[in-house]
Amino acid sequence: MGKGDSIIVAVRVRPFNDRETKRNCKLVIEMPDEETTVIRDPKTNEEKRFTYDHSYWSHDGFSEKKNGYFEPENAHYADQKRVFEDLGRGVLANAWAGYNCSLFAYGQTGSGKSYSIVGFKNNKGIVPIVCEELFKQIADNKKKNMQFEVFVSMMEIYCEKVRDLLTSTPPPKGGLKVREHPKNGFYVENLTTVPVNSFKEIEAKIEEGTKQRTIAATQMNATSSRAHTIVKITFNQKSSKQAGGTSMKKSEINLVDLAGSERQSAAGTEGDRLKEGIVINQSLTTLGRVIKALHDSQKAKGGKKMQIPYRDSVLTCLLKNALGGNSKTIMIAAISPADINFEETLSTLRFADRAKSIKTNAVVNENQTERALRELREENLRLQSQIQGGGATGDASNEEIEKLRRQLAENQKEMEEMEKSWQQKIAEEAAKHAGGASEKAEMEAKKRKMCHLWNLNEDPALTNVIVHFIPVGETVVGNKPTSSGNFIQMSGLSILQQHVVLKNDGNNQVTLNPCSEDLDIFINGKPVHGETQLQQNDRVFFGGNHLYVFNNPTKKGIKTDITYDTAQAEIAQNHAAALGNRGIGGGSKRDLILEEELMSTLPLVQRANAMATELGRNVKFEIVLVSPEMRGLTSGLTEIWIKVHNISEDTYFLWEKSRFMNRYYGMQEMYEAKQDGSDGWNMPKERDPFYEPPDSPVFIASSVVFLQSLAYLIDVEEQFPIVDLSGQEIGLLTVGLSPCSTTGKELRGEYVENPSQLIGKNIAFKVKVISAVGLPRRILKSNCKYRFFGSKKMTTTPTVSGNTPSYGHEETFQFKPVTKEFADYLANSNLYITFWGTQRPRGANSRRNSVSTIGSGGAREGPNRTVRGAVKPRRVEKLVQNAKSAENRNISVKALETVLKGVDDNENRKTRKQSMKKASSTTAIKSRSGSKKPKAK
Ligand code: ADP
Ligand code: MG
Numbered sequence: 045m046g047k048g049d050s051i052i053v054a055v056r057v058r059p060f061n062d063r064e065t066k067r068n069c070k071l072v073i074e075m076p077d078e079e080t081t082v083i084r085d086p087k088t089n090e091e092k093r094f095t096y097d098h099s100y101w102s103h104d105g106f107s108e109k110k111n112g113y114f115e116p117e118n119a120h121y122a123d124q125k126r127v128f129e130d131l132g133r134g135v136l137a138n139a140w141a142g143y144n145c146s147l148f149a150y151g152q153t154g155s156g157k158s159y160s161i162v163g164f165k166n167n168k169g170i171v172p173i174v175c176e177e178l179f180k181q182i183a184d185n186k187k188k189n190m191q192f193e194v195f196v197s198m199m200e201i202y203c204e205k206v207r208d209l210l211t212s213t214p215p216p217k218g219g220l221k222v223r224e225h226p227k228n229g230f231y232v233e234n235l236t237t238v239p240v241n242s243f244k245e246i247e248a249k250i251e252e253g254t255k256q257r258t259i260a261a262t263q264m265n266a267t268s269s270r271a272h273t274i275v276k277i278t279f280n281q282k283s284s285k286q287a288g289g290t291s292m293k294k295s296e297i298n299l300v301d302l303a304g305s306e307r308q309s310a311a312g313t314e315g316d317r318l319k320e321g322i323v324i325n326q327s328l329t330t331l332g333r334v335i336k337a338l339h340d341s342q343k344a345k346g347g348k349k350m351q352i353p354y355r356d357s358v359l360t361c362l363l364k365n366a367l368g369g370n371s372k373t374i375m376i377a378a379i380s381p382a383d384i385n386f387e388e389t390l391s392t393l394r395f396a397d398r399a400k401s402i403k404t405n406a407v408v409n410e411n412q413t414e415r416a417l418r419e420l421r422e423e424n425l426r427l428q429s430q431i432q433g434g435g436a437t438g439d440a441s442n443e444e445i446e447k448l449r450r451q452l453a454e455n456q457k458e459m460e461e462m463e464k465s466w467q468q469k470i471a472e473e474a475a476k477h478a479g480g481a482s483e484k485a486e487m488e489a490k491k492r493k494m495c496h497l498w499n500l501n502e503d504p505a506l507t508n509v510i511v512h513f514i515p516v517g518e519t520v521v522g523n524k525p526t527s528s529g530n531f532i533q534m535s536g537l538s539i540l541q542q543h544v545v546l547k548n549d550g551n552n553q554v555t556l557n558p559c560s561e562d563l564d565i566f567i568n569g570k571p572v573h574g575e576t577q578l579q580q581n582d583r584v585f586f587g588g589n590h591l592y593v594f595n596n597p598t599k600k601g602i603k604t605d606i607t608y609d610t611a612q613a614e615i616a617q618n619h620a621a622a623l624g625n626r627g628i629g630g631g632s633k634r635d636l637i638l639e640e641e642l643m644s645t646l647p648l649v650q651r652a653n654a655m656a657t658e659l660g661r662n663v664k665f666e667i668v669l670v671s672p673e674m675r676g677l678t679s680g681l682t683e684i685w686i687k688v689h690n691i692s693e694d695t696y697f698l699w700e701k702s703r704f705m706n707r708y709y710g711m712q713e714m715y716e717a718k719q720d721g722s723d724g725w726n727m728p729k730e731r732d733p734f735y736e737p738p739d740s741p742v743f744i745a746s747s748v749v750f751l752q753s754l755a756y757l758i759d760v761e762e763q764f765p766i767v768d769l770s771g772q773e774i775g776l777l778t779v780g781l782s783p784c785s786t787t788g789k790e791l792r793g794e795y796v797e798n799p800s801q802l803i804g805k806n807i808a809f810k811v812k813v814i815s816a817v818g819l820p821r822r823i824l825k826s827n828c829k830y831r832f833f834g835s836k837k838m839t840t841t842p843t844v845s846g847n848t849p850s851y852g853h854e855e856t857f858q859f860k861p862v863t864k865e866f867a868d869y870l871a872n873s874n875l876y877i878t879f880w881g882t883q884r885p886r887g888a889n890s891r892r893n894s895v896s897t898i899g900s901g902g903a904r905e906g907p908n909r910t911v912r913g914a915v916k917p918r919r920v921e922k923l924v925q926n927a928k929s930a931e932n933r934n935i936s937v938k939a940l941e942t943v944l945k946g947v948d949d950n951e952n953r954k955t956r957k958q959s960m961k962k963a964s965s966t967t968a969i970k971s972r973s974g975s976k977k978p979k980a981k
Pocket of ligand 2: 157158159301503505
C-alpha cells in the first residue's frame with residue numbers, strides 16, 4: 045500500500061461502572077450502526093454525530109460466562125474477540141509484512157483504555173492476544189531457511205521522564221535519555237530490550253513491567269493515570285537466500301496506553317498564579333497539539349508544510365513515526381456511557397475525529413544484512429575520522445563530538461546485535477535470570493498455602509500485583525531493613541523505618557502491631573492503635589499509598605470482589621462519621637455525589653499533608669464542605685473545598701477542588717524530585733505548590749441577609765453576622781435595603797400588606813453594603829460579593845483596608861415590572877453576601893498588632909471572641925412591624941445552619957460542634973431581637 049494510510053480510529057463505549065450505576069446515571073451514547081457514534085447533551089438534548097472506522101458497542105448485550113468471559117448476547121455487542129479480529133489481526137498481518145505498527149488508547153481515566161489494550165483476567169485485550177498469536181504463527185511458519193526473533197521493551201513516561209520497566213536497577217536521575225538517530229528517528233537510550241522465545245516469556249516480562257509500575261506508583265506517590273505506558277515489540281524475520289546472504293524484515297510494534305485525558309477544569313485554576321508553572325501533562329497536551337497540527341496540515345490545500353511540534357514532549361518524539369511517519373497506526377478512543385462524563389466524552393470524540401484524517405506513510409522495512417553491515421562499517425569509519433578531525437567543519441563543539449561518539453557507539457551495538465545469533469541472545473538472557481522462569485508458578489503455589497497481603501490500587505490494572513507473604517514468627521514492615529529478620533519493604537510517604545510488626549503464630553493467626561502510637565493505620569476503615577488480630581479479607585491501610593487485603597488461604601471465605609473503591613469508601617465513611625446526624629449518606633443523588641467526591645478527595649488530602657511534612661512545609665490541608673449559599677449562590681450542590689492553613693504565616697486559604705488537584709500534581713512532582721535525589725526540588729516560593737502568598741484574594745466568610753422586609757416595601761438597615769467556614773461568627777456586617785422609585789428616590793412609608801401587591805409595579809431596590817466590624821486581625825483588605833435576583837454577574841463592593849472596613853457600597857436594581865417570581869424571591873429568599881480578602885502574614889506589622897491583640901480576642905478568632913464596633917441605631921418600630929406581619933411565615937434559618945458541615949479530624953470535632961451551636965444560636969438571638977423569627981422545623 046505504502047503512501048497515505050489513514051490512522052484507523054475506533055471508539056468503544058464500556059458498561060456503566062459501580063459509581064455510575066449507584067448515581068443512576070443516564071446513557072448519553074448511541075451507536076446506530078457499526079461506524080456511527082451519537083452523543084446527546086444531557087442538558088439540551090442536542091445530538092452530535094460522529095463516524096469512525098469502528099464504533100464498538102460494549103455497553104450492554106453481553107453475559108458473563110463461567111470462566112469470566114464477557115460473551116455477546118447479540119450482534120450489536122463488541123467483545124474482546126471482535127476488537128482483536130478487527131484491529132489486532134491487522135497489526136499482526138502488518139508485522140509479518142514488515143511494517144511498523146502502532147496502537148494507542150486514548151480516553152479519560154476509567155474509560156476502558158487498559159481494558160482494550162491489555163484486558164482484565166479472561167477478557168484478554170489486544171496486547172496478550174497479539175503476542176500469543178504471533179508465537180503461534182511463528183511456530184506454524186518454521187522453515188529451515190527462516191529465523192524469527194522477538195524482542196520486548198516496556199517503559200513509562202511520567203512527568204516527561206522515561207522509566208525502564210524491565211529493569212530493577214533504580215532509574216537514573218531525570219530518567220532515561222531520548223535521543224535522535226539520523227536515520228531511525230527518536231529512541232530511548234539504554235532501554236532494556238529482552239529477547240523472548242515464547243508467549244509465556246513475553247507475558248512474564250509484561251507482568252514484571254506492570255509490577256515495576258505498581259511499585260513505582262506506590263512509592264513515589266504517583267498517580268498511575270498520569271503516566272503513559274508503552275510496550276514495544278520488535279519482530280525480525282531473517283531469511284537466508286539460496287544464492288548466499290541473508291535478508292531481514294523488521295517490524296516495530298508500539299502499544300501505547302496513554303495517560304488519562306481528563307482536563308483540568310478551567311474555573312478551578314483561574315487566578316492561580318501557579319497555573320502556568322505546573323504542567324499537568326506535557327506529553328498529553330503536546331499529543332493534542334500534534335494531532336491538531338497534522339489534521340490542519342492535511343486539510344490545508346496546496347501541500348503547505350506545517351511545523352509539527354513533535355519535539356515539545358517525550359511522548360510525541362517517541363510516537364513521531366506512529367503519528368506522521370513510517371507506521372500503520374490505530375487509535376482506540378475509550379469512552380464512558382454516562383451523562384456525568386458528557387464533557388469529557390465529547391472532547392474524546394472530537395479528538396478521535398481529528399485523528400481520523402491523519403495519514404502516515406508506512407514502508408516495508410527490509411534489508412540485506414550484509415549490505416546493512418557494510419554500510420554501518422563505512423559510516424563508522426566516517427564518524428571516527430570526523431571525531432578525530434574535530435567534526436565535519438573541523439571546529440565542532442564538545443557537544444557535537446559527543447553526539448558523534450554516541451552515534452558511533454549505537455552503530456557498533458547495532459552491528460554486534462546483527463552478528464550475534466538468536467541462540468546466543470536467548471542464552472545470554474537466560475543466564476541473567478537463572479532459575480527465574482518458574483517464579484510465577486512458585487508464587488501462585490505459595491499463595492495457596494501461606495498467609496499474605498495483596499495490594500489494592502486505584503488503577504484496577506495495578507491491583508493484586510504486589511503480594512507480601514507473612515511467614516511464621518515476626519515480620520517487620522518498614523521502609524528500610526534493619527536486622528536480619530523477616531522484613532517487608534513498603535516505601536514512600538508516611539512509612540517509618542519500622543512501621544508495624546506482623547506476627548504469625550504458626551497456626552496462621554496473624555496479628556498486627558503498630559510501632560508508634562500516632563501512626564495512621566486503618567483496618568476496614570477504622571483506626572487501630574494497639575495489637576490487632578487480622579481476619580480473613582481485612583483491608584489494611586498502612587499509611588501513605590499502601591492499601592492491602594489480608595488472606596489466610598488455609599481458611600475458608602476468601603473474597604475476590606474487594607476493590608480499591610470499596611476499601612477507600614470505608615475510610616471515607618469513618619471520616620464522614622464526624623458529621624454526625626448532619627452527615628451525608630442520605631441516599632439522595634446529591635448525597636451520593638458528595639460522598640463519592642469525599643471518598644476520592646480524602647486520600648489525596650491525607651497524602652498532601654504527608655507530603656507537606658516530608659518536604660518540610662508548615663502547611664495543613666483540611667476538607668470542608670461548602671454549601672452553595674456560602675458561595676453566594678441561591679442554588680447548586682454542596683462542594684468539597686480544601687482549607688489551607690499556612691501555619692508559619694498564620695494565613696488561611698480556600699481552594700476549590702480543581703485548584704487543589706492542580707497543586708497536588710505539583711506537590712507530587714516536588715516529592716518525586718526529592719526522592720529522585722534531584723537538586724532543585726526545593727522550589728522558591730513563587731513556584732512552590734504548597735505556598736499561597738498572603739496577597740492572594742481568599743474567601744473569608746459570608747453573611748445571610750434576610751430580604752423579607754423588601755417584600756413589604758419596608759426599608760431596613762441592620763447588622764448581620766459574618767460567619768466563616770467553620771461556622772464561627774467573625775464579625776458583623778451592616779447592610780441597608782431600601783425600596784426606591786425607578787428614578788432612585790427612596791420610598792418611605794408606602795408599605796404593602798402583601799408581597800403580591802408588588803407584582804406589576806415598577807420598583808427599584810437599593811442594596812447598601814455599608815460596613816463591617818470585627819474582621820479577624822489577619823485580614824488586610826476585603827471586599828464583598830453578592831448576586832441579586834436576576835443579575836447575571838456578581839456585584840462587587842470596593843476593596844477596603846482594615847478590620848472595620850467601610851465599604852460604602854450602593855447599587856440599585858430595577859424591576860420593571862416586578863414579577864411574581866421576584867416577589868416570591870423577596871418574601872422567601874435570602875441574599876448571600878460573600879467576603880473576600882487578602883491577608884497579613886504573621887510577623888508583618890508586628891508591633892501594632894501586638895498592641896491591638898490585647899482585648900480583641902487575639903490573633904485567632906476563638907468562639908469567645910466579642911465583636912466590637914459601633915452599632916447603628918435600628919429602626920426598631922419598623923422591624924417589629926415587619927416581624928409581626930411576617931410571623932407564621934417560614935423563614936429559613938437552615939441556610940445559615942447548613943453553611944458548613946465540616947469534615948475534619950477528631951480533634952477538631954468538638955470545636956466544630958461548638959461553633960455549629962454558636963452559629964445557630966446567633967440566629968436565635970437575632971430572632972429574639974425582633975427582626976426575624978425562625979420557625980421550628
Ligand atoms: P482506563 O485504563 O482507561 O483507566 P480501565 O481499562 O482500567 O480504564 O477500565 C476501568 C474499569 O472498567 C475496569 O475495571 C475495567 O474492567 C472496566 N471496563 C472497561 N471497559 C470495559 C468493557 N468494555 N467491558 C467491561 N468492563 C470494562
Ligand atoms: Mg489504565
